[in-house]
Amino acid sequence: MNTTAHEYRTGWKRALIETRISLTSPGDLMGFILPTGIAVVVLLFMQNADFEGAPVSLGSMNMPSLIGMNIVFGGITGMVGILAMDRTNGTLLRAKSMPGGMTGYLVGHLVSTAMFIAVTVIVLLAVGLPLFDGLEFGTPDRWLMFLAVLAMGIVAALPMGAVLGALLDNPRNMGLVIFPIMGLIAVSGIFYPITALPTWLQWIGQAFPMYWMGLGMRHALLPDAMAAVEIGGEWRTLTMFAVLALWAVVSMALAPRLLRRMSRRESGSAVAARRADMQRDW
Amino acid sequence: MGHPPGGPAIAVSDLRMRYGDKDVLKGLDLEIEAGGVTALLGPNGAGKTTTIEILEGFRGRSGGEVSVLGTDPAHGKEAWRARLGVVLQEWRDNGKWKVRDIVTHFAEYYRPYAEPYGPDELLELVGLAEQSGQRVRTLSGGQRRRLDVALGIIGKPELLFLDEPTTGFDPHARREFHELIHRLTDLDGTTILLTTHDLDEAEKLAERILILAGGRIIADGSPDQLARAASTTAEVKWIQDGALQVHATDDATDFVRKLLATDDGAVSDLEVHRASLEDAYLGLVARFESGDAETAVDTFKEATR
Numbered sequence: 001m002n003t004t005a006h007e008y009r010t011g012w013k014r015a016l017i018e019t020r021i022s023l024t025s026p027g028d029l030m031g032f033i034l035p036t037g038i039a040v041v042v043l044l045f046m047q048n049a050d051f052e053g054a055p056v057s058l059g060s061m062n063m064p065s066l067i068g069m070n071i072v073f074g075g076i077t078g079m080v081g082i083l084a085m086d087r088t089n090g091t092l093l094r095a096k097s098m099p100g101g102m103t104g105y106l107v108g109h110l111v112s113t114a115m116f117i118a119v120t121v122i123v124l125l126a127v128g129l130p131l132f133d134g135l136e137f138g139t140p141d142r143w144l145m146f147l148a149v150l151a152m153g154i155v156a157a158l159p160m161g162a163v164l165g166a167l168l169d170n171p172r173n174m175g176l177v178i179f180p181i182m183g184l185i186a187v188s189g190i191f192y193p194i195t196a197l198p199t200w201l202q203w204i205g206q207a208f209p210m211y212w213m214g215l216g217m218r219h220a221l222l223p224d225a226m227a228a229v230e231i232g233g234e235w236r237t238l239t240m241f242a243v244l245a246l247w248a249v250v251s252m253a254l255a256p257r258l259l260r261r262m263s264r265r266e267s268g269s270a271v272a273a274r275r276a277d278m279q280r281d282w
Numbered sequence: 283m284g285h286p287p288g289g290p291a292i293a294v295s296d297l298r299m300r301y302g303d304k305d306v307l308k309g310l311d312l313e314i315e316a317g318g319v320t321a322l323l324g325p326n327g328a329g330k331t332t333t334i335e336i337l338e339g340f341r342g343r344s345g346g347e348v349s350v351l352g353t354d355p356a357h358g359k360e361a362w363r364a365r366l367g368v369v370l371q372e373w374r375d376n377g378k379w380k381v382r383d384i385v386t387h388f389a390e391y392y393r394p395y396a397e398p399y400g401p402d403e404l405l406e407l408v409g410l411a412e413q414s415g416q417r418v419r420t421l422s423g424g425q426r427r428r429l430d431v432a433l434g435i436i437g438k439p440e441l442l443f444l445d446e447p448t449t450g451f452d453p454h455a456r457r458e459f460h461e462l463i464h465r466l467t468d469l470d471g472t473t474i475l476l477t478t479h480d481l482d483e484a485e486k487l488a489e490r491i492l493i494l495a496g497g498r499i500i501a502d503g504s505p506d507q508l509a510r511a512a513s514t515t516a517e518v519k520w521i522q523d524g525a526l527q528v529h530a531t532d533d534a535t536d537f538v539r540k541l542l543a544t545d546d547g548a549v550s551d552l553e554v555h556r557a558s559l560e561d562a563y564l565g566l567v568a569r570f571e572s573g574d575a576e577t578a579v580d581t582f583k584e585a586t587r
Contacts, residue, residue, distance in 0.1 A: 003360060003394045010390045017387060021378045091375035094433070096340070098391040099364035267340040268370040268445060269331055275372075 007100035011107025018112035023119065032074070032120050039066055040127060042191075047132065051193055054229050056134035056222060058192075061229070063128045063135065064221040065190045068213030070124060071117055071150060073181060075157025076164065078113040080177050083165030083262070088278065090271050092263070102263050110162070114154045121150060135221050142220055149216035152244045156209050159251035166258035172278060184210045193229050202231065209247045212240045289352060291316045291441050291473040292337060297346035299332050306332050308497035309346070314490075316440070319467055319474040321488035323481060325567050328494045330477040331371070334445050337475070338368050351441055364395035367439035367472075369430045371446045377419030381410060384418060385432055392437030399436050408432040408462060424455030428462060435466065442466070444476035448483060456483075463487050481563045495567060509559040521551040 022028040043066065047059035054061065086092045086105075095105035125146075129135055136142060164177050187201045188194065188211035194202050205211040218226065219235040227235050292314040299307040306329045314320050324330050335341040336348060339355035339362075348355055353362045376384055382401055389398035405411045408428040413421060421429060427447060434442055444463075448456045460483070466472060478484050484491045485505040493501040493508075501508060516534035520527050522545065531537040534554045541549060 006394050007391075010387075013390060014387060017379070017383055025378055086375070089374040089377065090370065090372070093340075093370065094373065094375045097338070097363070097366075097368040098388065099360040099395055099437070100391050104391060267335050269335065269341075272371065 003100060004103075007103040008107055010100065010104040012111060014104055014108025015111030015115065018108055019115040019119075022112065022116050028116075032116075036066075036070060036120070036124065040124075040131070044131065051229060055225050057132075060132040060134045061193075061218070061222065061226065062191055063132045064217035065214035067121055067124050067128070067221075068149070068153065068215070068217035069185060069188070069190045069210060071121060071153035072157045072210045072213050073185070074117045074120060075113060075154055076161040076181060077174075077178060078116065079109065079158055079161025080165040080168060081171070081174065082109050082113070083162070084168055084171040084174060087169060087262075087266065088171055088271065088274050090268075093266050093268065093271055096263055096266050102259075106162075106259065110158050113158060113161075117154060117157075118150070134223065136223055137221055145220040146217070148241075149213065149220055152216070152241060152248070153209070153213045156244045156248040156251065159248060159255045160209070162255040163251050163258055166255070166262040169262075170274060170277065181210075184208050187211075188214055190214050195229065195231055206231075206243075209244055212243050216240050216244075290314055290349075291351060292475065293347075293349040294337075295347045297333070297336065297348060298344045299329065299336065300344045305497055307343075307346075310494070310498055312492060312499055312502075314473065314475060316473050317471045318490065319463070319476065319488045320490045320492060321484035322475060322477045322492050322494055323484045323563070324477075324479065324494035326479050328479075329497055330479075330494055331445055333494065334443055334475065334477050338366065338443055339363070361395055364392055364437055365440045367434035367437065367442040369427075369434040369442070369444045369447060371449060373426075373430050374419075377417065379418050380414075381405065381416055381418060381421070381429060382414040384429070385436060388433055389436050396437050398438065399432075404432050404436060407465065409458070422455070424451060424458060427451070427455075427459060431462060431466075435472070438470070439472060441473045441475070444474065446477055446479070448478075448480070460486055481560050485559060493563070505559060509556060509562065511562075517555040519551075519553045519555070520549045522548050 040063075043059040043062050045059070046062060047057045049058040051058050051061065083092070092105065095101035098104075125137075129137055137146070168174070168177060184205070185191075187197060187205040188208065189197075189205060190210070194205055194211060197205070215230065215235065216237075218230075219237060219240070227233060230236070290313045292312065294310055294312045297307050297310040298305070310329075310333065322330050322333065332341065336343050337350050337355055339350075339358045342356060350358070351362065351365055353359075379387075382405070385399075385401045385404050389401070389404075392398040399407070401414070402411070405414050408431055410421075410425060410428055410432065413425060418426070418429065431444075431447075434444070447463075448459050451459065463474070463476075464487075467474065476484075476487065489504060491501070491503065491505055491508055492499050501511075503511070516531060518529045518531060518534055518537055518541070520541070529537065534556075538552070538554065542552075
């Protein structure tokens with residue numbers, strides 16, 4: 001039996017179980033439904049507002065951005081949260097104690113996080129299309145662009161999350177990841193066009209995948225005339241894919257090394273120490 | 283698979299571990315043959331967990347030779363890992379999984395290397411058949427630990443590590459757990475190495491006890507050997523003329539022989555108590571901790587020979 005192929009197959013099976021658990025756990029679901037629901041309601045109110053005479057309301061304009069944001073945010077925080085929690089409760093150490101367990105564990109969580117994101121994105125799309133006027137999703141070229149951006153976003157966000165999760169060894173420090181991402185949302189043109197920001201903030205926004213995912217999703221879902229609102233007055237499709245690909249490649253190069261280091265350091269006493277540390281604080 | 287048939291399951295010589303400038307293990311030597319239950323007994327902080335984590339391949343070492351199933355744990359590959367079972371002190375992993383899902387799925391990992399337990403057979407063995415549809419986090423402490431054992435033996439390992447398996451158990455859960463371990467040893471000659479700071483547990487479960495203190499193995503023998511070596515005095519009790527008589531002696535056999543030879547049948551309810559191993563163990567640990575290492579080791583020399 002080819003053991004490597006077997007490890008990946010086991011990881012795939014694990015992903016199916018984890019996804020089923022996520023989709024049936026109230027906690028996991030509320031983590032998505034609550035913030036996303038609030039955001040959608042806010043966008044509904046923004047439907048009465050326009051941006052500099054654009055043909056589509058601000059609400060409809062931001063709906064695709066919200067989808068893009070959700071992929072990056074969900075991908076990164078999902079992986080970071082899982083890795084941090086699983087180091088505290090021993091799930092990671094359990095994986096280490098089984099033959100091929102670490103590969104199975106990582107494949108399982110990468111795939112199940114991707115599946116969870118895909119499901120949430122489809123839900124958002126299903127809710128957004130009927131609620132927001134001016135979204136265009138009727139032709140195969142738009143489906144293709146949507147899927148390509150979704151795939152690219154997942155491929156970039158998950159390894160980024162794995163890198164950050166490997167570096168962060170205590171769930172207590174989740175804020176170190178969450179707050180900077182919140183800050184990034186503010187400068188990535190998600191809830192208001194980035195062109196309204198000072199140029200130096202625009203550059204910061206454009207250095208990270210969040211902005212490009214919003215842009216890509218707007219490209220996929222908004223009328224072509226809406227490109228006029230973007231930086232340079234165009235969708236910058238190639239640049240978008242290139243920046244996302246760059247983030248994906250860099251993270252993928254770093255992730256295995258950092259995950260191996262994380263795994264190597266894992267032991268029963270390390271888990272116990274982490275748990276004692278948390279109990280002291282809470 | 284790299285394990286010479288008939289070779290020891292675990293062979294350790296001059297194992298050293300140093301954290302910063304603190305020596306936790308100072309030249310530990312031990313050899314454990316395949317089969318049977320061995321307890322690594324010692325006070326908290328003696329280095330038991332460090333030792334077992336080195337053997338499990340979870341932790342590097344500062345020096346010395348270690349061979350587990352014929353392989354150095356620092357370089358153990360997946361095929362080697364498949365032959366081990368590991369049960370840690372406290373595990374709260376995969377709490378959202380259902381019991382049956384977890385044993386079914388985790389068996390998959392071992393399939394390239396061995397024929398793992400089927401879920402029903404395994405849950406039956408550890409007494410969790412009724413909980414198979416429950417989520418793992420809803421199990422009681424004792425049930426959870428039995429699940430940990432199930433996951434430890436799922437790949438039918440040649441060697442099973444149990445680190446402080448009953449810490450925090452109530453007496454009932456403890457007894458159930460001990461029964462489970464007895465069942466495992468009857469099963470198929472799995473070698474079990476367990477750590478405990480509880481002498482009573484070591485006596486109940488193990489055929490051989492290694493006492494770890496001060497970074498070394500300071501005593502090694504069967505519970506009986508250790509007890510005999512440890513207890514030089516015995517207490518003899520009997521009823522004579524309706525009154526309870528008690529006498530402490532270094533040679534109980536000789537004392538009883540003389541007593542019965544001269545009593546004209548008046549002695550009844552004769553009992554001989556050796557000082558328990560517990561007294562000896564606590565004394566030993568106390569002596570060791572007060573820095574009197576040589577005396578402590580001498581006490582047990584007979585037992586180790």
